[in-house]
Amino acid sequence: MAYDSFKKLKSTVVPLPIENVDTDQIIPARFLKATERKGFGDNLFRDWRYNQDNTLKLDFVLNNPIYSGKILVGEHNFGSGSSREHAAWAVYDYGFRCVVSSFFADIFKNNCLNVGVLPVQVSSDFLKIIFQSVDQDPKTDLTVDLPSQKIMINSTGESEIFNINSYKKENMLNGYDDIDYLNNIKAEISNFASNTPL
């Protein structure tokens, strides 16, 4: 599924300083019954956002009007657990275009890249600085610049370079996806398949 291209994003952030946030928290399994990619943003962090009677849990960050923006800042091991791409869809559908963390779970990171959410892995020290800045001023905004692979706290100019492989970078910059690529090499694939018994 092709998505919007990602070049440069300047935004305030939503801080979520909890470790090991798993994909069952990002989107609980009971909300995976759709057959279309629609409405997952409503159930992002469902059980942290809502009480069982569907009233808001006011102490959860997504319900705090002080914090908003297109960048979600998480803690170590963000997105562990299930391979459900619905978690990345929920993050995207809610309105986030970038997730920052000091460490991502593998499949979640991959899913984000496949749906147009940029996972930015920063050092633990830089993550701490981001959380401190946002704590002091909730209106702190960051610039995530994909061409130069740089993330910056705009108020202080503190920045860090992040990694992304050049293939995925090109895809994100242009809104291409892997199926576009694979379809262009189908001849090579069918040649390979004919030599690979079932």
Add this chain to the structure above:
Amino acid sequence: MKKTLFDKVWDSHVVKSIKDGPDVLFIDRHMIHEVTSPVAFLGLKKRGLPVLYPERTFATADHNTPTINQHLPVSDPLSRNQLKALEENAKNHGISYWGLGHKKNGIVHVVGPEYGITQPGATIVCGDSHTSTHGAFGAIAFGIGTSEVEMVLSTQCIMQPKPKKMLITIDGSLNEGVTPKDVALFIISKLTTSGATGYFVEYAGEVFRDLSMEGRMTVCNLSIEMGARGGMVAPDQKTYEYIKEREFTPKGKEWDKAMIYWKTLYTDEGSIFDKELTFDGSEIDPMITFGTNPGMGMSITKAIPSAKDIEGGASTYAKSLAYMGFSEGESMIGKSIDYVFIGSCTNGRIEDFRAFASVIKGYKRASNVTAWLVPGSHKVLQAIKDEGLLEILENAEFKLREPGCSACLAMNEDKIPAGKYAVSTSNRNFEGRQGPGARTLLASPLVAAAAAITGKITDPRTLI
């Protein structure tokens, strides 16, 4: 050049390597289920693409299916709709489909090996993180997202950078009452839930050699719970004997040809891993988890650790214990429980039911315990009946349900109520995993059986 088992299988499936990018990896076998496939089929439709090799994809319904009255129409309209979508997509694209009620139906990672879809040296993917299970046969098997399901359907390939390699060696022999589940929970407790992220694991050593194929499946299944993409065990005589004569394994001359390849599937002496860990099998006890991720596990006889002894964030640790209603320093033994769940792709096979039955035989289910016994497949269900286990279970006042993922992820009606404690043989104790507010204690079938008859956390070694 010396190659690891993982290198041999991965490298032989690379169609193309992209400089400073991923490898294009050819996928031999692809399994799909109702939850993570419908959007992939919609994607194909939008792009006007067919399924390239339908004979390489296998569909089963499991995540969202009821575990009672499967002969009746599924009552939840959303679940029914999703199951119908799988059936139609499979039919429209010529994919073999084992839906609800089909005699081959069951959990995707249970039926794959049962019918020989799973084979050594193959690349196997599925939109489910526990696809790592199939690594028990010396396959590279891992979970993928829905975008990748669409890639496999349309091109039989995915694009991923080659992961780093980790070797986990456990020698020695396991003590009585210690099962493959305990081995896995032990490793995860040492590595944490992210300790193997970015790696593909090979399990080696006496302990894994001695495990049955089902035991190896349990360990490989839980590889994802330490962050690894997957885990694998080199195939051996046990592997070949397990797969021989199964429906989708090669026969006759094809078998002989396959054996030539399979016999090359081992790590060359002197191969380099990015990380190597060694443990002693005799140090492993029956395990139980006390927190909200599978890394928060310990020997069942130990006390819950203090935050100061735990690496990482103390605030997250406190949040986790508060959710569980536990405190630092408490013993787990003797804690009252409410539910017991036997099943899932981790521990829903016949050996798991044999283990459970061996403990409960001659006892009765504790009156405070609701027990859900869910076989991983119809084949497992039939074996439970054929081996006389059903009678043992029923005599002890346990009922058997019908196959499916059930309370492992609680997508269907099998939800543990808020605040209740469940000893589960499944794979995840995340907040709300088994139902909103549910509190999960992961353990082996033996620990679950001991809890089911005593109504509290009990060391199974005191009963066997």
